[in-house]
Amino acid sequence: xxxxxxxxxxxxxxxxxxxxxxxxxxxxxxxxxxxxxxxxxxxxxxxxxxxxxxxxxxxxxxxxxxxxxxxxxxxxxxxxxxxxxxxxxxxxxxxxxxxxxxxxxxxxxxxxxxxxxxxxxxxxxxxxxxxxxxxxxxxxxxxxxxxxxxxxxxxxxxxxxxxxxxxxxxxx
Amino acid sequence: xxxxxxxxxxxxxxxxxxxxxxxxxxxxxxxxxxxxxxxxxxxxxxxxxxxxxxxxxxxxxxxxxxxxxxxxxxxxxxxxxxxxxxxxxxxxxxxxxxxxxxxxxxxxxxxxxxxxxxxxxxxxxxxxxxxxxxxxxxxxxxxxxxxxxxxxxxxxxxxxxxxxxxxxxxxxxxxxxxxxxxxxxxxxxxxxxxxxxxxxxxxxxxxxxxxxxxxxxxxxxxxxxxxxxxxxxxxxxxxxxxxxxxxxxxxxxxxxxxxxxxxxxxxxxxxxxxxxxxxxxxxxxxxxxxxxxxxxxxxxxxxxxxxxxxxxxxxxxxxxxxxxxxxxxxxxxxxxxxxxxxxxxxxxxxxxxxxxxxxxxxxxxxxxxxxxxxxxxxxxxxxxxxxxxxxxxxxxxxxxxxxxxxxxxxxxxxxxxxxxxxxxxxxxxxxxxxxxxxxxxxxxxxxxxxxxxxxxxxxxxxxxxxxxxxxxxxxxx
Numbered sequence: 001x002x003x004x005x006x007x008x009x010x011x012x013x014x015x016x017x018x019x020x021x022x023x024x025x026x027x028x029x030x031x032x033x034x035x036x037x038x039x040x041x042x043x044x045x046x047x048x049x050x051x052x053x054x055x056x057x058x059x060x061x062x063x064x065x066x067x068x069x070x071x072x073x074x075x076x077x078x079x080x081x082x083x084x085x086x087x088x089x090x091x092x093x094x095x096x097x098x099x100x101x102x103x104x105x106x107x108x109x110x111x112x113x114x115x116x117x118x119x120x121x122x123x124x125x126x127x128x129x130x131x132x133x134x135x136x137x138x139x140x141x142x143x144x145x146x147x148x149x150x151x152x153x154x155x156x157x158x159x160x161x162x163x164x165x166x167x168x169x170x171x172x
Numbered sequence: 173x174x175x176x177x178x179x180x181x182x183x184x185x186x187x188x189x190x191x192x193x194x195x196x197x198x199x200x201x202x203x204x205x206x207x208x209x210x211x212x213x214x215x216x217x218x219x220x221x222x223x224x225x226x227x228x229x230x231x232x233x234x235x236x237x238x239x240x241x242x243x244x245x246x247x248x249x250x251x252x253x254x255x256x257x258x259x260x261x262x263x264x265x266x267x268x269x270x271x272x273x274x275x276x277x278x279x280x281x282x283x284x285x286x287x288x289x290x291x292x293x294x295x296x297x298x299x300x301x302x303x304x305x306x307x308x309x310x311x312x313x314x315x316x317x318x319x320x321x322x323x324x325x326x327x328x329x330x331x332x333x334x335x336x337x338x339x340x341x342x343x344x345x346x347x348x349x350x351x352x353x354x355x356x357x358x359x360x361x362x363x364x365x366x367x368x369x370x371x372x373x374x375x376x377x378x379x380x381x382x383x384x385x386x387x388x389x390x391x392x393x394x395x396x397x398x399x400x401x402x403x404x405x406x407x408x409x410x411x412x413x414x415x416x417x418x419x420x421x422x423x424x425x426x427x428x429x430x431x432x433x434x435x436x437x438x439x440x441x442x443x444x445x446x447x448x449x450x451x452x453x454x455x456x457x458x459x460x461x462x463x464x465x466x467x468x469x470x471x472x473x474x475x476x477x478x479x480x481x482x483x484x485x486x487x488x489x490x491x492x493x494x495x496x497x498x499x500x501x502x503x504x505x506x507x508x509x510x511x512x513x514x515x516x517x518x519x520x521x522x523x524x525x526x527x528x529x530x531x532x533x534x535x536x537x538x539x540x541x542x543x544x545x546x547x548x549x550x551x552x553x554x555x556x557x558x559x560x561x562x563x564x565x566x567x568x569x570x571x572x573x574x575x576x577x578x579x580x581x582x583x584x585x586x587x588x589x590x591x592x593x594x595x596x597x598x599x600x601x602x603x604x605x606x607x608x609x610x611x612x613x614x615x616x617x618x619x620x621x622x623x624x625x626x627x628x629x630x631x632x633x634x635x636x637x638x639x640x641x642x643x644x645x646x647x648x649x
Contacts, residue, residue, distance in 0.1 A: 057321040
């Protein structure tokens with residue numbers, strides 16, 4: 001969180017990047033390592049959040065941005081990858097475990113709109129007690145996200161893809 | 173033929189539990205148990221740790237109310253250090269605890285219980301959740317989310333992070349509030365007040381909708397226990413313990429929390445990890461008492477904030493003076509949010525919260541200390557014994573949810589007897605049994621540290637012990 005701030009300080013940010021995971025859970029922390037690297041290269045139009053888990057309260061910070069990228073470890077992923085997200089059509093509420101799609105669904109219901117959203121996944125193998133170790137994967141994910149920031153062409157392509165994927169889900 | 177019906181897991185509570193209902197030969201409810209099926213062990217593995225680590229360790233008891241454990245822990249440590257902490261530190265700790273009450277109560281009401289209350293106990297279970305609530309009443313859902321966020325923001329503004337802030341320390345706190353953060357929090361206060369006042373309006377409208385639930389959700393005489401300040405004013409951080417009965421009579425007053433073992437006993441049942449504390453002068457289990465919002469509003473003379481005192485007056489008229497039904501926990505919770513917000517406003521206006529005199533430092537000066545404060549769910553005790561080097565020799569944690577254990581069991585039995593008619597139990601009745609537990613907002617992560625025999629099998633048995641059937645409910649519904 002950046003201080004000082006007021007409600008009006010939020011304004012409408014271009015990007016919000018949320019790294020998700022447990023810092024003590026081995027590869028589970030990969031998403032947070034990615035955003036910590038991004039934080040070093042901070043850009044004024046980008047807000048970085050590093051969270052242990054997703055909670056409903058994040059919907060209000062997501063609402064304040066035009067585009068949101070979730071970054072998370074994924075045991076089923078083979079490569080660092082990005083894909084557009086749409087709201088979960090059948091969200092399963094569980095107070096301790098919210099998915100990015102579930103958050104988008106809650107946001108759509110409570111606010112009537114959602115930002116364009118992506119999920120960046122990193123392959124994960126070990127969620128045991130310890131620290132995430134694969135710096136190359138983190139670097140690759142950082143480069144991928146920076147390419148989204150930097151390239152209008154790339155951004156436009158992803159935005160178009162996202163719009164197609166979101167389908168009937170309303171977006172800003 | 174005695175039959176046993178099990179609800180497992182109990183949903184929309186903090187932690188994991190199940191409920192057993194025993195039917196007699198006629199299909200009537202003979203008894204009901206609330207089992208807590210998780211074990212933590214903090215009291216044991218804290219032995220040998222340095223006193224300075226206790227706040228950080230015990231905060232990990234719970235991700236919902238770490239602040240409560242931080243405060244009780246450092247208050248125990250203050251005793252062991254034998255220090256009087258600076259006035260600024262007291263105010264900052266109070267601010268933190270009030271924020272904790274706001275965020276935890278908001279979670280309980282808006283996220284966990286409002287779906288039952290606003291959508292109906294018999295409504296579609298697949299919609300009876302925060303998504304269903306948001307669809308039916310987006311303003312309430314949105315306001316509730318932001319209200320909880322506000323409590324978390326105060327905690328973050330003080331402690332650096334929303335969960336497990338390592339900011340409270342023996343002897344005080346680790347830093348003051350900055351003027352910029354204070355200004356931001358002050359700017360957020362009006363919206364939070366609006367949200368809870370709107371929710372109170374909704375709650376009062378709902379009371380007429382659920383007379384049968386109010387009459388059957390833990391509606392029985394018991395004692396009520398909690399901290400009060402001078403003149404019996406509602407208290408959350410300091411003060412002395414008061415015990416009242418269901419007529420409002422003060423049974424005991426001015427009790428020193430540090431001497432809790434002289435008047436509170438701790439029983440253990442074989443079928444739950446949850447301890448069963450009781451008021452010793454009445455014995456076990458007659459010494460059943462309740463803690464938390466319902467108890468705090470019953471024992472206090474007033475809340476000492478104008479908006480909340482008006483609500484308290486109306487509350488007492490509506491519930492008949494003393495609230496003996498646990499259904500009113502929800503209503504009491506909202507009034508506590510309101511008084512907490514008013515008190516937060518006062519504290520944010522106090523220049524002491526910016527003071528640089530926020531910590532007293534000392535070594536080990538006593539070998540025993542008890543810390544006591546009001547957690548959102550009720551009175552919380554941390555009791556430590558240390559050696560001359562400040563290494564923990566013994567720990568006892570007396571947690572709010574545990575102190576409500578006897579009342580939760582009686583609540584389950586009362587709801588079961590009132591609503592169950594034979595072995596076929598409609599989903600809405602299952603939900604009412606769960607909702608009776610949810611009214612207490614139990615935090616099982618906090619309260620499960622007493623070793624017992626954990627029943628792992630979900631069963632319906634006859635009186636000969638023969639397994640008849642097993643009932644389960646899918647988690648999240």
